[in-house]
Amino acid sequence: MATAAPTTAERIRSACARGGGAMLAVEGIEPVASPVHHLLDDGSFAITVPATGPVSSLLISSGSAGVQAVLELTDYAPLPLREPVRSLVWVRGRLQQVPTETVAPLLDLIATQDPNPALLQVNTGPETADDSYALLRLEIESVVVADSTGAESVALGALLQARPDPFCTMESCWLQHMEAAHRDVVERLATRLPMALRQGRVRPLGLDRYGVQLRIENADGDHDVRLPFAKPVDDVTGLNQAIRILMGCPFLNGLRARRV
Known part of the structure; x- marks a missing residue:
């Protein structure tokens, strides 16, 4: 019998590839938008936050320990519907700084798969502009997706093996x-x-x-x-x-x- 629907992991990968809204939540800090949220082959998310914002400051003070965080991805319908949200994805894990010397190579790697214009705003050196972004890495601990049918957790291995739908960006x-x-x-x-x-x-x-x-x-x-x-x-x-x-x-x- 033909497969009737994408797997949950495929739906998540497609939502990531479409580049919809994403918010990063850290305890004690107001959630911030993350214009770049790219799943890497090692099982972590490369994300961006304002370089001079409170999340970046907290990470600097936390050192190598990092902080717990939740990345929320929202998959919006492309039409103005009464209920526009098709699904929500919550990625929980530990947020870490990306060492300065590896920021530029990691940006190049992301750009080959997702040429997001926001990558051009990422700070790659010691000087930090007010409108620049810091590149961070979220080490995944759990992934949960929710839609009109309910909520379901997805194993990291299944997420890494899945691929976005070939038509998701169109x-x-x-x-x-x-x-x-x-x-x-x-x-x-x-x-x-x-x-x-x-x-x-x-x-x-x-x-x-x-x-x-x-x-x-x-x-x-x-x-x-x-x-x-x-x-x-x-x-x-x-x-x-x-x-x-x-x-x-x-x-x-x-x-x-x-x-x-």
Whole structure:
């Protein structure tokens, strides 16, 4: 049978790759935004915080002991929904400074996989500008994800083995375009829903190699439904074909009418 949905670890990796909102919480300090949050192959997160902020100051005073911290990643829907948060990921661990001599090589490593413009603001020398960021490392102790179905912990090994969905960085643009210019596609997909759910407002919620997610907003609340593809897809051609099959289009597999 075809896999109907990404694993929890794959969903987390996709949320990281999309680069959504991330906040770092340290006890006794107001949470701060972290524009860079990159999972490294050694099982730690490289994150950034303001170089002159309280988190950086606390780490300097803590020395090699570091401090306990929680990184919260928020996966937002790409459309203005009533409930825009699709999932939350909490990464708990020990926060450490990155030695000055290894900051630049680590930035280069991150940039090869995630060319985030915020990397250019990371302080790489002894001088610290007011608008610069410090590069830190969060040694992972636990990972928990929560969504509308509940909460689940994920083993670090599974997280490292998983890969982001091949369409995760394009998902937002595609769903926004579908909502704005191709409501006919959404309406065709909605015909696959149970009759009881067709009365509400149907919105595209998610898209990945395993299927399409729809959000139905109606008077009694929100309902999320996944429409799985017949098989996982890996490229744009396969994705287009899979969506056409879900829509019930003729000539589903590229076949053409037989000439007589």
